[in-house]
Amino acid sequence: MAQPTRRIKHATLASTVGTALEWYDFSLYGTAAALVLPKVFFPSDDPAIGVLSSLATFAVGFLARPIGGVIIGLLGDRFGRRQMLFVTLLLMSASSVLIGCLPSHATIGLLAPILLVVLRVLQGLGAGGEYAGAMLLSAEHAQAKHRGLNASIASVGNAVGSVIATAVFFLVQGLMSDAAFLSWGWRIPFLLSFVLAVAGFVIRMKVTDSPEFTAAVAERGVVRGRFADMFAEGGRRIPLAMLMSIAPNVLSYLPSVYALSYLATSVGTASWVGLVGIIIANLLKLITIPTAGWLSDRFGGKPIMIIGSIAGAVLFYPFFFMLDSGTPVIIWAALVMIFTLCCDMSLASQASMLSMLFPVRLRYTSVTFSREITGAIVGGTLPLVAAWLTGLGGGQPWLVCVYCGVLCLLCAAGTAALPRTDAHQLERDAAVSR
Secondary structure, eight states: OOOOOOSSOHHHHHHHHHHHHHHHHHHHHHHHHHHTHHHHHOOOSSHHHHHHHHHHHHHHHHHHHHHHHHHHHHHHHHHOHHHHHHHHHHHHHHHHHHHHHOOOHHHHTTHHHHHHHHHHHHHHHHHHHHHHHHHHHHHHHSOGGGHHHHHHHHHHHHHHHHHHHHHHHHHHHHHSOHHHIIIIITHHHHHTHHHHHHHHHHHHTTOOOOHHHHHHHHHHOSOOOOHHHHHHHHTTHHHHHHHHTHHHHHHHHIIIIIHHHHIIIIIOOOHHHHHHHHHHHHHHHHHHHHHHHHHHHHHOHHHHHHHHHHHHHHHHHHHHHHHHTOOHHHHHHHHIIIIIIIHHHHHHHHHHHHHHHSOHHHHHHHHHHHHHHHIIIIITTHHHHHHHHHHHTTTOOHHHHHHHHHHHHHHHHHHHHSOOOOHHHHHHHHHHHO
16 A cells, blocks of 8 residues: 655754744844844954944855855765755754854954854855755755745745744844843853754764665666866756855745844834844744745746845835934834745745755755855845945945845846756656657
8 A cells, every 4th residue: 555645854853943943043143243243353443344244254155155065066066965954053053052052352453253253164165065965964855846835935944944043133132231141141142053053963863865876876877066067067058056045045044044133223113123133034934934945846047046036126126214303113014024024935936846856966066056156246246236236325225225236137147048947847748858
């Protein structure tokens, strides 16, 4: 008797929980870079300079992600997805714990920010291979008709990790005086990464490797893929996949990182307002991301990505208009509008398309390269560029709106040029060819 199939696989849930614990580290740094690290590691008479310096270290992590992504991707295509997820977990958690142990600028001077940058680079190396590995492991365990749903759920792990990081940061900050928090309290969320890392290792021990990868190894043996093979076999899909990855970065890091800094420095709201808004937006992702993944299975990833990208381009100006109100409820609605609704359409459709865009033996490398190069160029620099454009605009965010809108439209154009990869379309194409 045939066993019933599950729409959402055990491997998807297990890898997503692991991703949530791991993404706690990366999200925590983004929050701290906007609100704490400028004062601890980059003290300056001009607060804007401290913020810009701190956001620059945020960008450094993204610049390291393509390097880590390619290295981990090549190894993942050779030895399996599961093994690499242990490597990424170790890199990210160890870096976070050590950040929590770093002496401040007041203690060791210039050496403090230098060490911070080194650890941020190590964190970026791990993050470069994490999401792609979890997404591919989930997608490759799933049936074709549920592939988009399973692939997208890895992004739920990112949201859960961000909620935990923001909530812990907010809780510790709320229980302490400002002086105590800046002195040592901010370290507690980073040190907690050790406990979460142990849990992540235990959970991932129970996950088997991808059936598609295992079948490929059984058929051809372990194949040592070359970096050049990715371009030879990927062709124009590589640059188009890079364009497709623009909107997920813009719609993620503008609201979750730069908006926190903008609210604190330009609007003058208390830090808890933005943090609560990020928590609300991330909690809603538990519903919106799987829904967008299901829609990608139903209608294809391309239309969902294009809708999300164009919606973001249109809504950036209303987003900042709502932030400028200074009213908590309106600010929270703005964050949900961009960070949840628009962003999740792009994240889910990206996962759905990338998981079927490249051949199995080069898939991990191709996905990490195309995704992380764009992440470094766009996502990592976005908070810094946005802060600079706001200053250039006399404190007004209209230049930021134009910049982000153009980026999202480029994403929509690149996505439109890609072939459809949803299971239903592939089946129809195969039937026509017969």
